Amino acid sequence: MPARSGGLKYAAKLLDGDRGRLEQRHMLEFQLGMNKKWMTHVSTSLSDMYSDNLRWESARIYTKYRFISVDDVHRHFRAAAFGELSYSVNDPMYDELNLEGDQSGIRTGIILTQLLHKLALSSTLSYTASLQDRVLHMGMHSYNYNAFNYSLSAGYLLFPRTYNGYGQTNFNLYLEMLGSRALDKQAGFLDLAPAVQFIFSSNTKLNLGYRFQVSGDMARMARSSFHLSIERTFLNMLNRKKA
Numbered sequence: 746m747p748a749r750s751g752g753l754k755y756a757a758k759l760l761d762g763d764r765g766r767l768e769q770r771h772m773l774e775f776q777l778g779m780n781k782k783w784m785t786h787v788s789t790s791l792s793d794m795y796s797d798n799l800r801w802e803s804a805r806i807y808t809k810y811r812f813i814s815v816d817d818v819h820r821h822f823r824a825a826a827f828g829e830l831s832y833s834v835n836d837p838m839y840d841e842l843n844l845e846g847d848q849s850g851i852r853t854g855i856i857l858t859q860l861l862h863k864l865a866l867s868s869t870l871s872y873t874a875s876l877q878d879r880v881l882h883m884g885m886h887s888y889n890y891n892a893f894n895y896s897l898s899a900g901y902l903l904f905p906r907t908y909n910g911y912g913q914t915n916f917n918l919y920l921e922m923l924g925s926r927a928l929d930k931q932a933g934f935l936d937l938a939p940a941v942q943f944i945f946s947s948n949t950k951l952n953l954g955y956r957f958q959v960s961g962d963m964a965r966m967a968r969s970s971f972h973l974s975i976e977r978t979f980l981n982m983l984n985r986k987k988a
Contacts, residue, residue: 746776746777746778746784746978747778747978747980748778748779748780748781749778749779749780749981749982749983749984750777750778750978750979750980750981750982750983751775751776751777751778751978751979751982751983752774752775752776752777752778752976752977752978752979753773753774753775753776753976753977753979754772754773754774754776754788754974754975754976754977755771755772755773755774755974755975755976756771756772756774756972756973756974757769757770757771757772757972757973757974758770758772758970758971758972759970759971759972759973760794760966760967760969760970760971761967761969762794762966762967763966763967768792768793768794768966768967769792769793769794769799770790770791770792770794770802770845770846771790771791771792771799772788772789772790772791772845772846773788773789773790774786774787774788775787775788776978777983779983781811781814782810782811782812783808783809783810783811784808784809785806785807785808785809786805786806786807786808787804787805787806787807788804788805788806788807788845789801789803789804789805790802790803790805790845790846792846794835794846794847794966795835795836795838800834801834802833802834802835802846803831803832803833803834803835803845803846803847803849804831804832805829805830805831805832805844805845806829806830806831807827807828807829808827808828808829809825809826809827809856810825810826810827811823811824811825812824812825812826813825819860819861819862820859820860820861820862821858821859821860822857822858822859822860823857823858824855824856824857824858825855825856825858826853826854826855826856827852827853827854827855827856827871828851828852828853829844829851829852829853830850830851831844831845831846831848831849831850831851831852832849833846833847833848833849833877835847835848836877837875837877837888838888838966839888839963839964839965839966840888840889840927840930840932840963840964840965841889841892841925841934841963841964841965841966842873842874842875842889842890842891842892842894842925844873847966848875848876848877849875849876849877850873850874850875850876850877851873851874851876852871852872852873852874852894853871853872854869854870854871854872854894855869855870855871856868856869857869863901863902864899864900864901864902865899865900865901866897866898866899867896867897867898867899867900868895868896868897868898869894869895869896870893870894870895871893871894871895872891872892872893872894873891873892873894874890874891875888875889875890875891877890887929888929889927889928889929889930889932889963890929891927891928891929892925892926892927892928893925893926893928894923894924894925895923895924895925896921896922896923896924897921897922898919898920898921898922899919899920899921900917900918900919900942901917901918901919902915902916902917903916903917903918904916911946911947912946912947914943914944914945915942915943915944915947916941916942916943917941917942917943917944918939918940918941918942919938919939919940919941919942919954920937920938920939920940921937921938921939921940922935922936922937922938923935923936923937923938923956924936925963927963932961932962932963932964933961933962933963934958934960934961934962934963934965934968935958935959935960935961936956936957936958936959936961937956937957937959938954938955938956938957938972939954939955940952940953940954940955940972941953941954948977948978948979948980949975949976949977949978950974950975950976950977950978951974951975952972952973952974952975952976953972953973954971954972954973955969955970955971955972956969956970956971956972957969
């Protein structure tokens with residue numbers, strides 16, 4: 746996030762769950778960029794993925810610290826460490842660990858980002874641990890409670906071809922590869938997620954994406970899902986104090 750800025754984000758996740766109906770999750774997130782190194786997100790979610798009706802589901806806090814920043818003209822390399830903590834009212838039902846509503850847990854990792862003019866590359870490596878009580882699945886096997894996660898993404902600015910001002914609408918194409926390996930049993934998955942992004946007036950983002958599994962044997966709620974998010978950034982919300 747830009748330094749001394751705030752943000753609001755609404756995100757929706759839609760999927761065809763194992764109960765044979767369309768299931769949905771809605772998340773509202775407040776974002777704060779304290780300075781060029783520190784940022785924090787606080788979010789909450791509603792869903793009907795673990796219930797018959799839409800209900801409040803979870804709360805989450807996410808903090809990131811950027812410890813490397815090498816900037817140049819039309820390019821930069823950045824490295825950051827992050828941690829997040831989530832609370833969810835849901836009981837464990839699947840081996841896949843997801844802290845955006847599904848489970849209570851902690852996650853920590855690093856993010857590496859390389860910008861090369863109009864191409865952005867990013868990789869994330871993380872460890873996730875569930876904080877929920879251990880239960881038995883079908884009275885025989887316990888669920889997975891620890892996982893190693895990894896992702897690699899690429900985004901390309903397709904339009905505008907030439908910048909004339911901050912008011913121009915940006916159109917970006919994305920492709921992300923996301924994977925997870927359970928650490929308590931032999932199970933994992935690998936997903937692909939293509940997406941498009943529109944940026945309006947340099948401060949409002951609209952994202953539309955589809956995520957699907959290409960391989961894996963992990964017990965999951967669904968192997969494909971649709972994603973939509975709208976994000977608004979408020980620049981210079983935290984003004985510097987005058988000398």
